[in-house]
Amino acid sequence: MENEVTIRIGGESGEGTISGGDILALAAARWGYHVYTFRTFPAEILGGPCMFQLRISDKPVKSMGDYADVLICLNREAFDRNVGELRHGGVLIYDPSDFTPDSGDFITYPIPFNDIARKEVQLFQTKNMVMMGAISGLFGPPLEAITQVVESKLSKSRKSNPTLMEKNMLALDISKKYVTEQLTKRDAYQLGAVEKADRVVLNGNQAVIAGALMAHCDFFAGYPITPASDIMEGLAKELPQIGGTFMQAEDEIAAMTAVLGASFGGARSMTATSGPGFALMSEAIGYASMAELPAVIIDAQRAGPSTGMPTKMEQSDLSFALYTGHGDTPRIVVAPADVADCYTLMVDAFNMAERYQLPVIFLTDQSLTARVESVDRSVFKPLESIRRTFVLAQNGSNGMVSNGNGHAAGVVEEEHAFARYAYTASGISPTSAPGHGGSSYVSTGLEHDIHGHPDYEPADHTAMMKKRYQKLETAANELPQPQRYGDEDATIGLIGWGSTEGTIQEGVDRARAKGYKVAALHPRVLSPLPDRSMRDFINSVQTVIVPECNYSGQLANLLGAKYGLQAIRVNKYGGIPFTAGDILQAIEEAN
Amino acid sequence: MSQTTLTLAPKDYKSEVKPTWCPGCGDFGVLNAIYNSLSVLKLPPDETVVVSGIGCSSRLPHFVQTFGFHSLHGRALPVAQGMKMARPDLTVLAVGGDGDMFSIGAGHLIHAALRNIDITVVVMDNETYGLTKGQTSPTSPTGHVTKSTPYGLLASQFNPIATALSLNVSFVARGFSSRPKELAALIEQGIQHKGFSFIHVLSPCPTFYNTMDTWKTTVTPMPVEHDTRNRFKAMELSMETAKPFVGLFYRDERTTMDEAAHKMTQQSSAFDINKYMARYK
Incomplete structure (x- = not known):
């Protein structure tokens, strides 16, 4: 029997649906399973429909699952909204005191969650524990795994509220006992014991924070915005522990310009925002490109346009990230594919910013910010971080001489300004930062000569444009190429970006199992695109499908413009990610 | 005093870049005052x-032989604050004009005041937009006729000192570009003051709105008896817009965000x- 189940819980925000689901995910992972979650939130603080889906498997999980095998509904609305996503022959769990479900092709287990919590446990808040106990009794995750997680979650409130823990444990016990004694199991979902493994369970934003810390981020400035606020809050707490500083700005313009100021000071600096805030940062991102200041900007994409749907997923800021800012402004754009990437690519993003002295835009999205995955602990290993080397003032460089304490203490007769923007083969110029005898220069958004002095001569502007873009050529040559996934002799190729990689790969796997010859390519770096790998891949297949969670096909547009590719565009733009079934269907239709 | 190396x-502190300002621009006086104050403090x-934003006066950093x-237009304050937060060991000055500080970047002033990060801001106020050739500014007087206000300015005139005082900025002063010695002393005190220092400088634009003659007659020295710890009195003095007082209005040392x-x-x-x-x- 397959050791896998996808459980969905639908309810009202604020009644513990999400926290109950998180506990279950952690418990399953501790028990040795791979987990992957997907959740939707209402935009409201309290109330509004929310949903939590957890896929548990003994094999690595690449996507959220096409359908729920088990659906738990806490009210009528949750049933109406979610029953369409319940697999034929799946399991519906509900409390008859909440509502009576319509009949359908599913097995029903009515369980009196409300009564158990209210009358037997005598604490209604334990309703989500009652749910967890039922899941344990019905599908196998041992109660001990769940109680361990609950214990660690409640350890802080143990002193102030000793009965809370007791009541939660009671809820788990009573409910498990109820389902084993009162219900006859009629479904086939049963998770058995598996070998334990050392995995960490965390979401995309938590991995981003770990990555920023590993990259020795010195400075963060930001403004709260869903779904990027977790990153700001996490770094507000952690940065002082490693010697960094944090500033909550008055708006995103201030956040991004504060990052520029800190970066000029030599600090590894970043901000995190979402579409509306990213739009406000445009001008300052252009400045970073012009003045060649390193900066890492996270855009946690949400459904647009305008305020859009703040709590829903979309991949619709790619074009904006590629082109934001007036004029021709080179930048690097990267997109993590999963939680592990949120860590490693974050360190890479800082290193790219420092090496190429430009803004690096990190495009995550709502689904990945909140997606919890179990990841091998070994992924979170120490990673090397690059820092700009700062040129020190020497006799005849910026005209200052040092008194030996790192303090410029005098002026020499002959003045030659520091060539901050000197032409080099790589396009990367020597840089400097104030203090410690650094060579001084003036950073400016005006076109400038090699010394940073304003200069509007045609020859200068032409040469400086080339120099700035040369850095992208250099980066394209130095950065790793994406790895092809699937058949070498594929006739159908899929090109995706961002958080959809696992889903695309699972779709490819299923198609291959059906006999299709399919491969996929998923570049992490979207500017500069790895041209050689992209062209090789496109030329190696007959048909290219570009699945994207946006309306206009932003990657497909780019591939069309760059490589003349006429791809089959598969676009989903309702605010939820693809399923592997969507991908399989696209492959079958393309064939 | 003879100069040694x-x-x-x-x-x-003079850079090799020559100022781009019109002859007679008040900003020359401010630039000289900055050279002098940097020199006095060594x-x-x-x-x-x-640090600067965009505008005639915001060209100033190019003329100074420091970093x-x-x-960007209006963003000198957040740039300077980010820099000081990341590098509290540096001396950070922010300079700019009335457009930068009181119009496009006015919002940042409030938060710079609340944070009290140890930077010094020098605002060169000419009551007009010089770089874009003479449109109205927040500090232009009501009724002011310009190309963008051909029927006269319909808005009220912004009061920088009263605003700074209302925000409880920890160091509030005003200088006049034609009194560079006094101005240099104020900038020097501003730099030495631990916290956010706001120095409003009347700096006329001879090309688009020449207020030089007016200010030469109206500018009034701060009353000697003024107690710079008295914010109420400072506020009262700031309301005297017909005879702008120059000198230190208010000073209060308190914790700075960079230090904390x-x-x-x-x-x-x-x-x-x-x-x-x-x-x-």
């Missing part, structure tokens, strides 16, 4: 940064990913 004289050029950051933030890092240690990830099981 070990003395940082005012001229040693600020190491490699540890000093002059400089000529940023760096105190928090005193127990910091090198990041250890293995230790950090122990929280995730």
